[in-house]
Amino acid sequence: MDRLKNKVAIITGAGAGMGKETSILFAKEGCSVAVFEINEQDGIDTVNQISANGGVAKFWKVDVSNEENVKQAVQEVAATFGKIDILINNAGIVGVDKKVHELTNSEWDQVFNVDVKGVFYCTKHVIPYMLENQKGSIVNLSSIYGTLGSHELTPYHAAKGAVFAMTKQDAISYAKNNIRVNSIHPGTIMTPLVKELGSRMEGGLEAYNKLMSEKHPIGHAGEPIDVAYGCLYLASDESKFVTGAQLYIDGGYSAM
Numbered sequence: 001m002d003r004l005k006n007k008v009a010i011i012t013g014a015g016a017g018m019g020k021e022t023s024i025l026f027a028k029e030g031c032s033v034a035v036f037e038i039n040e041q042d043g044i045d046t047v048n049q050i051s052a053n054g055g056v057a058k059f060w061k062v063d064v065s066n067e068e069n070v071k072q073a074v075q076e077v078a079a080t081f082g083k084i085d086i087l088i089n090n091a092g093i094v095g096v097d098k099k100v101h102e103l104t105n106s107e108w109d110q111v112f113n114v115d116v117k118g119v120f121y122c123t124k125h126v127i128p129y130m131l132e133n134q135k136g137s138i139v140n141l142s143s144i145y146g147t148l149g150s151h152e153l154t155p156y157h158a159a160k161g162a163v164f165a166m167t168k169q170d171a172i173s174y175a176k177n178n179i180r181v182n183s184i185h186p187g188t189i190m191t192p193l194v195k196e197l198g199s200r201m202e203g204g205l206e207a208y209n210k211l212m213s214e215k216h217p218i219g220h221a222g223e224p225i226d227v228a229y230g231c232l233y234l235a236s237d238e239s240k241f242v243t244g245a246q247l248y249i250d251g252g253y254s255a256m
């Protein structure tokens with residue numbers, strides 16, 4: 001119950017999928033959660049669910065691809081809760097499913113603005129508060145697609161590869177300040193993101209789920225809670241000697 005007792009976390013994209021599940025789990029473990037979410041109703045729903053269970057959470061309407069928006073919200077979190085211990089860079093979009101020769105600049109930028117600049121802006125504006133305390137934990141949601149190729153989603157692969165590289169670089173930059181930076185690489189996890197992606201495919205979500213389940217040696221897709229537990233370990237002091245690591249939560253996909 002107390003694995004994150006008295007800690008303060010910012011979780012981006014906390015209104016759905018893994019961000020929501022992670023927010024609920026962190027609150028159960030004693031953490032105060034700043035819910036950063038572009039979708040107002042979903043963000044408020046996460047906060048309400050946490051409050052109904054006796055946890056502490058507050059909503060900020062944030063578009064992580066807007067630096068001013070991020071800067072302002074981060075300042076308000078520090079003013080509200082007094083410090084920032086944890087940042088979970090979770091918000092992300094998959095973008096278009098095209099091969100590189102078919103892509104337009106704006107399709108490329110759409111994904112990079114959220115998935116890469118979002119991580120850059122949130123990290124940039126949270127780090128000064130962690131430096132003040134000489135302590136912190138940042139978890140970046142990359143993907144199996146950040147280190148492996150696949151049959152789909154070219155800009156998403158490139159963006160998640162950038163997040164993977166930023167994780168290593170930031171881990172080294174801030175290791176002496178006791179700010180740890182790690183990445184999580186999920187396989188297919190059944191969230192609204194995957195449901196939307198699957199529904200675009202011929203045969204719909206059922207066909208996509210079957211295709212992806214076969215690619216995971218364990219034989220099925222994962223659940224948001226599988227990733228939330230990984231975030232919990234990396235955010236907590238249990239992982240105090242872990243930085244620059246990649247945690248694959250993928251049913252064995254990357255072991256093939």
Ligand SMILES: NC(=O)c1ccc[n+]([C@@H]2O[C@H](COP(=O)([O-])OP(=O)(O)OC[C@H]3O[C@@H](n4cnc5c(N)ncnc54)[C@H](O)[C@@H]3O)[C@@H](O)[C@H]2O)c1
Nearest residue numbers: 013015016017018038063064091092143188189191192193
């Ligand atoms: N689901 C998977 O199979 C899978 C696999 C590997 C990696 N990931 C990554 O994990 C993270 C979470 O994925 P998910 O499946 O839970 O996604 P999701 O779409 O279910 O939830 C993402 C949340 O982020 C919010 N969001 C989107 N753009 C935003 C922005 N600009 N600013 C603030 N919030 C924004 C959405 O409104 C949504 O609530 C993403 O970074 C995703 O790329 C997902």
